[in-house]
């Protein structure tokens with residue numbers, strides 16, 4: 001029997017396992033710090049739920065296997081300098097940027113990129129961690145050890161943020177979910193909506209961009225492309241070589257979720273065009289305790305990650321798949337009082353976009 005190993009034992013690995021069960025695929029997420037290194041069979045397959053990992057007995061055992069999907073690509077994506085360089089090489093539009101080198105000064109960056117510059121650590125950042133704003137008006141400084149360890153990006157005055165979840169099978173055929181509209185607060189994703197009629201005009205362009213990238217690196221499985229929409233142009237913010245938080249709505253809104261798509265493609269099972277139902281939205285549960293009353297909200301689908309709760313930590317999400325403004329409105333009215341008060345901006349954003 002074949003096993004699909006997942007490097008990392010967080011929620012993404014768990015949701016891959018959950019999606020694979022009905023397909024008869026055995027998925028084993030594995031904690032990178034586990035004491036016991038796994039013993040892999042020759043025909044097993046390896047995937048990862050994170051971009052980067054330290055060398056441990058577990059990661060070394062997984063990385064040594066010949067069926068590690070997209071293995072070489074992780075090193076490119078995990079380093080923002082290499083990732084942005086690849087986007088430039090492929091002439092894919094991205095926020096203007098440069099490497100912060102030993103001799104780079106604040107004024108170099110302001111001269112080239114403008115009054116507001118966002119420094120991003122080359123490695124390890126997520127949920128907006130590992131970022132530092134450089135504002136000319138405030139004369140902010142480049143932190144000492146960020147030289148050579150960060151890139152600098154122009155502040156993009158975007159209208160909104162969208163993402164595309166793409167899938168490429170082992171024969172090189174690409175599949176896409178409809179574009180997702182995303183709300184970030186303090187660098188962390190709080191809510192997503194898909195599909196939206198007004199995003200349809202951007203679907204083809206976005207698919208072409210991601211097809212070019214996935215094909216260039218002979219990618220297999222799910223890849224996410226986060227974009228800024230500036231006027232009617234899309235600029236790539238960043239790429240994730242894995243299932244992505246902005247695709248969690250596919251668990252409720254598609255016959256094949258992003259997790260199932262990834263499992264199908266990396267294990268060489270047949271892939272088909274996902275069929276999308278209803279209007280879908282997802283609310284991330286960030287730093288709040290589990291509340292079983294959420295389960296009583298009509299049409300809600302809770303995923304609780306069973307992690308310890310800490311401020312700013314993603315601990316679950318709720319999907320809704322609905323038709324008709326009355327039904328959507330009723331669901332939002334029901335859920336709002338069951339969420340902490342800081343969710344009122346998120347609920348109001350959902351109301352503005354959906355009603």
Ligand code: ATP
Nearest residue numbers: 095118125126127128129153154155156184187238
């Ligand atoms: P993720 O959890 O998505 O991996 P991350 O920590 O890798 O996040 P980014 O996606 O690069 O970080 O940035 C997080 C958010 O910060 C973006 O979604 C966007 O809202 C904002 N942001 C990032 N880059 C820029 C930019 N150049 N100009 C303006 N806002 C930006």
Ligand code: MG
Nearest residue numbers: 125126127238
């Ligand atoms: Mg990221």
Ligand code: MG
Nearest residue numbers: 127226237238
């Ligand atoms: Mg991001």
